[in-house]
Structure formats: structure tokens, C-alpha cells
Amino acid sequence: MWDLLILDPMVNLLLWFYGILWDNYVLAILLLTIIIRLLLFPLTWKQQKSQVAMQELQPRLKKLQEKHKNDPEQLQQKTMELYREAGVNPLGGCLPTLIQFPILIGFYRAITRSLAASPIQLLDLSQHVYTNTPTWLPAPADLIPLNSHFAWLDLAKPDPLYILPILVVVTTWLQQKLLTPPSTGGAENQAAAMSRSMQLTMPLFIGYISLTLPSGLSVYWVVSNIIGLIQYMAMGKSSFKNLFGTEDGSFSLRGLIGLPQPPAEEKGRKRS
Amino acid sequence: MTIKRKYWLLAAVLLILAFVLSGCSSAANMLTGSSWPGIAASETTIYVAFGPHVYAVDPDTGRDIWRFPDEASRNQTFYAAPAVSEAVIVVGDYNDSLYGLDPESGNLIWTFKNDSGARYIGGATIDGDRVYAGSVDGTVIALDLATGDPVPGADPFTAGRDIWSTPVVDGDVVYVSSLDKHIFALDADTLELLWQYPPNGDPGDPEMGAIVATPTLYHGILYFGSFNNRLYALDTQTRSVLWTYPTDNWIWSSPLLDDETGFLVCGDLDGNVFALNPDTGAEEWRFKVDGPVVGAPVLDYLEDGTRIAYIAAGTSEGNNLYALNLETGTLADTPVTVEAEFTTRFLFFTTGQDTRPIQIYAAPLIIGDLLLLGAHQGNSPLYALDKNTLLDQWAFEPAGS
Numbered sequence: 001m002w003d004l005l006i007l008d009p010m011v012n013l014l015l016w017f018y019g020i021l022w023d024n025y026v027l028a029i030l031l032l033t034i035i036i037r038l039l040l041f042p043l044t045w046k047q048q049k050s051q052v053a054m055q056e057l058q059p060r061l062k063k064l065q066e067k068h069k070n071d072p073e074q075l076q077q078k079t080m081e082l083y084r085e086a087g088v089n090p091l092g093g094c095l096p097t098l099i100q101f102p103i104l105i106g107f108y109r110a111i112t113r114s115l116a117a118s119p120i121q122l123l124d125l126s127q128h129v130y131t132n133t134p135t136w137l138p139a140p141a142d143l144i145p146l147n148s149h150f151a152w153l154d155l156a157k158p159d160p161l162y163i164l165p166i167l168v169v170v171t172t173w174l175q176q177k178l179l180t181p182p183s184t185g186g187a188e189n190q191a192a193a194m195s196r197s198m199q200l201t202m203p204l205f206i207g208y209i210s211l212t213l214p215s216g217l218s219v220y221w222v223v224s225n226i227i228g229l230i231q232y233m234a235m236g237k238s239s240f241k242n243l244f245g246t247e248d249g250s251f252s253l254r255g256l257i258g259l260p261q262p263p264a265e266e267k268g269r270k271r272s
Numbered sequence: 273m274t275i276k277r278k279y280w281l282l283a284a285v286l287l288i289l290a291f292v293l294s295g296c297s298s299a300a301n302m303l304t305g306s307s308w309p310g311i312a313a314s315e316t317t318i319y320v321a322f323g324p325h326v327y328a329v330d331p332d333t334g335r336d337i338w339r340f341p342d343e344a345s346r347n348q349t350f351y352a353a354p355a356v357s358e359a360v361i362v363v364g365d366y367n368d369s370l371y372g373l374d375p376e377s378g379n380l381i382w383t384f385k386n387d388s389g390a391r392y393i394g395g396a397t398i399d400g401d402r403v404y405a406g407s408v409d410g411t412v413i414a415l416d417l418a419t420g421d422p423v424p425g426a427d428p429f430t431a432g433r434d435i436w437s438t439p440v441v442d443g444d445v446v447y448v449s450s451l452d453k454h455i456f457a458l459d460a461d462t463l464e465l466l467w468q469y470p471p472n473g474d475p476g477d478p479e480m481g482a483i484v485a486t487p488t489l490y491h492g493i494l495y496f497g498s499f500n501n502r503l504y505a506l507d508t509q510t511r512s513v514l515w516t517y518p519t520d521n522w523i524w525s526s527p528l529l530d531d532e533t534g535f536l537v538c539g540d541l542d543g544n545v546f547a548l549n550p551d552t553g554a555e556e557w558r559f560k561v562d563g564p565v566v567g568a569p570v571l572d573y574l575e576d577g578t579r580i581a582y583i584a585a586g587t588s589e590g591n592n593l594y595a596l597n598l599e600t601g602t603l604a605d606t607p608v609t610v611e612a613e614f615t616t617r618f619l620f621f622t623t624g625q626d627t628r629p630i631q632i633y634a635a636p637l638i639i640g641d642l643l644l645l646g647a648h649q650g651n652s653p654l655y656a657l658d659k660n661t662l663l664d665q666w667a668f669e670p671a672g673s
Contacts, residue, residue: 118306119351119393119436120648122484123566123586123633126522126541141481141499141522145433145451 003128006102010110012130018114018146019138026150029111029216033223036103041231043100048232053088111216115148115156148216155216162211164218169207171225176202178232306366308566308633309646309653310353310395314375318639319361320646320668321350322653326363326371327670328378331639334656334666338378340371353395353438355403360417362403364392370405372420382420386411393434394486399441399460406435412448412456414463429463431456437486440494445508449483449496455506467511477513485526485568488536490550495536497523503538505553515553520544526568526635528581533598537581539565545583545594547601557601561594563587567635571598572643575660580604582643584632592632593645595662 010032017028037044060082068075083089116122122145129140148155152163159165210218309322317337318329324344328337341348347367354363360381361373368389372381390409397404402423403415410431414423422428432452440447445466446458457466470477481500488495493514494506499522505514521542528537535547535556541564547556563585570582572595579598586592595604634646643659652667 119308119484119633120306123524123541123564126524126564131521141501142479144499145482 002106006106007109007113008128008130010106011114011125011128012140014110014114015129015140015143015146016133016137019143023143023147024150025115025146025148025155025216026219029155029219030223032107033220034227036107037224037227037231040100040103044228044231050089053086057082057086057088107220108213108217111214111220112156115146115214115216116144117148117156153215155219156214158211158213159215159218164215164222165207165210167222168210168218168225169203171222171229172206173200173203175225175228175232178229306349307351307393308631308648310351310363311634311637311644311646311654312354312356312395313637313639313644314356314358315639317375318637318644318654319354319356319363320654321352321354321363322646323349323670325670326350326354326361326373326378327668328375329654329668331642331656334654334668336668336670339670340373340378340380352392355396355398355438357398357417360398362396362398362405362417364394364396364405364407366391366393368407370396370403370415370420372403372417381418384413384415384420384422386413393436395438397439397441397446402460404439404441404446404460406431406437406439406448406450408434408436410435410450410452412439412446412458412463414446414460423461426461426463429456429458429465433482436484440487440489442489442508447487447489447494447508449485449487451482451484453480453482453498455483455487455494455496457508457511469506469511469513471511481522484524488527488529488568490529490531493550495527495529495538495550497525497527497538497540499523501540503527503548503553505550514551517546517548517553517555519546521564524564524566528569528571530571530579530581530598533579535598537569537596537598539569539583541565543585543587545569545581545596545601547598559594559596559601561585563592563631566633570636570638572638572659574604578604582636582638584634584636584645586631586633586648593636 013032014028017031018025021027021031061079064075064078064082068078113121113125113128116125125144133139152161153159206221210221309320312319313331316331318331320327320329325339325341327339329335330337349366350363351366352364354361356375358375361375362370363373364370368386368391370384370392372383373379374381386407388407388409388411390407390411392405392407394406398417401417403417404412405415406412410433412429412431412435414426415421416423431448431450431454434451435448436451437449441460444460446460446463448456448458450456453470455469457468458464459466470480479500481498483496483498485497492508494508495503496506497503497519501519501521501523503517503519503523505516506512507514519540519542521540521544523538523540525539529550530537534550536550537545537547539545539561543561543563543565545559545561545565548554549556561583564587565583566586567584571579572582573579580595581598583594583596584592585594596602597604631648632645633648637644638659641659642665643657643662645655645657647653647655652669654668656665656668657663658665
């Protein structure tokens, strides 16, 4: 079922795009990435919408936390009421992310399968290419073996110069940063600390993974992140406020690296 | 759900994804999973290249006589079938080197390391005092058998893509097939290109597919299959195609030519086995096996003189070894007993530990009364059957594995 619904279509689309796009595997990955992002657009839109709604609820949630800090049960009840009232599903941001994972894993498998650098991989590929293709599409057998080289990269192997993993880290971090609102007030609450920690560790973690995976997948990751950024900005949700962590969107190194802004009075004192 | 819980959930999911992807990556890089054993034999010894070692195996006991290298290295694996001569065994590794080994002791005689870091998937060929080998960067080299030094005046030839096959030497000409969809004829002394098929440009064969298998040369005709679902007969004198035979899927296997029946036998990845008239390409018979045919069919005969072809079908679910009557293309009436896990005439091979069928991609090999099967999966890379009874004789299990 996995092969039939996800993997085989991806493999054959990659092969066809490769044939149509002048035997260029990077272009094939780019095109398939764009198509996948378009298909996932309703999900990502919902995810981002949910994220924004959650951001807007933060001040009210914070008030609730302060009000019921000694009564966790009451806090939970009131929190859920607030979600209901605002029409927000707290899982609305996570579920679309979860649904995207099979696509990501399928893409990874499709890249390694279609590049088929070893006899076992090529045999495996032979069992998954569509044999009855329309005449106006390139026949997979004519395309195999694919040319996996692009610039300094062998797309079937990790990037030897570490350029793509660095780009993966930067674009993932940038996307997370733009999506996450700055922590309000000077208080160092636990959620904000967690958020900052995630902003740094997740990109590094994904970057570390991309060190070991075929660089073709890193291409997908980078392109997907860039499209996500463009999509987010096009929706008008992105702002320098999130990036620099300041209320007015002004540059702040502290905010850029995720540290909380000092309270307004402190700022005022420093200025005076 | 609080922000904290949400992030923990996201972190957990990403962690799982990371493990999944890393696991996939590790699996992809597990070299023992990249190919199947390369098997060759002299009259007295079997040589198996698989995983981290090349083994010399005693055909009587199924135990290893020596292994090379002594200590396994995580970064070195072998799949290419060793080339055997009395003086030197030549085998390439999955990194970048060819090794000349002493057949008796397995001691290293010489090493040739290529500059490009290209793997050796196809076997080398020994012809007189020379060794010819092709690597995955498309380079063909000629080495001195005794020293491993490049033959003076023989500059490496480079094809457009990988070479996974074994060079075929015919007098002064070396024939090489490549995944770049060409057969090359090279001067055996200089490795200069004499000609190629398809020729460059018009009237080339725009429909030619990648060629993985080693061509079969018989009376000046090269027989080879391609990924364009065709089997070719190419006249090396006129450099023209005599005929092509269409198949249902890619052809990976080298053809077998039986000069007694005069049939050319081959199979495709759909499991179609067919016998053709080598002069005309006309189909004599056709038989369907359970899995893709990857290894070349092997010729043998039964005690009553019936000529048969052993066909390995690389399936993990059904029957995986067939003995076909070469005359009729039907299952041969082999003298099997029911003690082993056979159906009547084909083998549902047991791994010894369990009854899961093993995948056999390597071509079967016959040495004396033994029928040898190289397994891609299972507990052993090599199984030996008595070819007269098809009973399990031994399974080679490398010490320390």
C-alpha cells in the first residue's frame, strides 16, 4: 500500500520530470517539491492559521496561568474553554505536521530508490517503475541510470562540502523563527525557554541528519523551507517582529538569537 | 494543549522521524545489502566475495580455507566475482581497489588502487598475463597479472557511465558493456576504442537501454540483453545487429548458449525464460519462473543425459531454483527425493535455520557434483546441493559472522 500510494508515484514522477527537464535530477527534485508543497498547501495553510490563532491567544492564556497558577485543574478547564471560545484546536498546528512526515519519508525513499547506485537498488527500482507509460512521457528504461551528479554534488551521497546541511540548518531555523512570536514581557517563562530551545536544537538536529542522508534530500529540504517562507510571507503572517523578537520589528541581536527582550522600563532606563 | 506540551510532542515526532531517516540511511549504506555474492571456482576450491571478505571454501566440507583480509574492515566490502588463475586470484572491492591474491594462502600479492575512488561491481577477466577490469566510473584498465601494474601503453578507456559487467576477451579485442547503453570493442594491447555499438550519431540505436550483464560471445556473435526489453545478437565482424528479441521487462542476465541443442537461453526481470535460435532469434520455447532472472542460466545434464539449464529466480516468496529441460523448456524430471523442501521438480530452498526462501540473484555454479547457490539474504552467502539429488550438502557460514 505504501509503495502503491506514495513511493511508486513519487519515483515515477521523479523519473518523468528528470526526462522532461533535460536529464537534470536537481530540477526534477525542485519540480516535485513544488508540486508536493502545492498539494500540502491546504494543510500548511491550516497549520499556519492555527499557529497565528494560538499566538493571538497567548496574552489571555498567560493571564489564565497567572490567575490559576495554584489550581492546575481549573487552569486546564479554563484553557480549554478559551480554546473553544476562540474556535482554536490546540492540535491544529501539529496534525498537519504529522501528516507531512509520510510525504517526507516517501520523498527520501523515492530519491534513494530512483538514483539506484547499487545492484540491489537498481533491481528494486526495476520492480517499481511503471511499464505502461503514455508515449508522450519518457520511458523510465530510457532514463536509467540517472545522472546523479550536479555541480559538486553526487545526489545519492551526502554533500562532501557540508554546504547543503548548512543551508538546511539556516532555512529551517529561519522558517521556525519567522513562525514563532517573540516572548512577551521580560518574564522568563518555561514555555518561552522551551520555544527558544526548539528554535535552535531542531534545525541543528535536522542539519545533523542531512549530513548522513543523500544530498538530494537536502535539496528537497532547502527548497521546501524556502517555499514555506515565501508562502508564509505571501500570507502576510511573517514579520520582522518574529525574526528580531521586538515589538516594533527593529533589529535586535538578542531577539535574533532567541533571547528575551528586556522589560520596557529597563530599556527606557538604558536609553536615558 | 499548552505550548510546552505541544513542543514536546513536536520534538518527539521529529526525534522519531530522525531515527527513521537515520535508520533508512544506515540501511542504505549497509554494504552487505548492496549486492549479492560473487562466486567463482577452480577445480578444487570455491571463491566467494561477499561482505567484508573474500573466502576460499573447501568444496568437500563447506569450510573456509582462508579469508582476505584477515580482519574485517567496516569500510571494505566485496561483491565482484573473483577471477581465478593458477597463480593469482584477482578481485575488486566495493571501494576503489583490485587485489591480486595467492590462491593457496590468500596472501596479498599486489594492490591496484584507482584514482577516482570508483567501486568494482563487475568481475575482472584474466587473459594470459593480463587482467582487465571495469569500474563504476566507466573506466577499463589493463594490468599485469603478476605485479598489478598497469600494462605499458594501455591507457585506461573510459565509458560514459558505470561498468558493472565483466570484460570479455577475444584474441586482440576486449568487449565491454556499459550502463551508458553501449558495447565497446577495445584493442587488447592499448585499450583504444576500435568500435562501439550503437555507433555515435546516426544511424545509432536511439532505443538502446543500459547494459548491465556480461555479453556472451559465441562464434563472433555477441549476445546481450538491455534495459530496453530486448536481447541482441551483434555480429562483431560486420558490427551490425543480426536480430533482436523483444521481452516483457529489462534483461539483466547473461544469455547461455548450448551448442548441442543450439539454443540461446536467457531470462528477463519479469521471470520469463526463453530459448531462441541463435541464428535467427526465433523463439523455441518459453517458461515462466516466480521471480526476476538476474544470474545467467547454467548448463548441466542429468545422469540419463538430459541437458538442463538451472535458472535462479530472485524471489523471496516462491520457488527460487528451476531445472529446465533444454530441449523442451519444461521442468526437468530431476531425481529429487522428498526429504528436502521441494516441490516435485523445483526447489523451495531452506536456509537451514528456517524455511524462508532465500533470494538467489547470483548465477548458479557447478563444481564437480555440487550445485552452488549464492544467496543475497539468509544465514549463509553460499549453499551447496548435490546436483544429482538436489539435496542440501552444506551451507557456508563464515566463522565469526
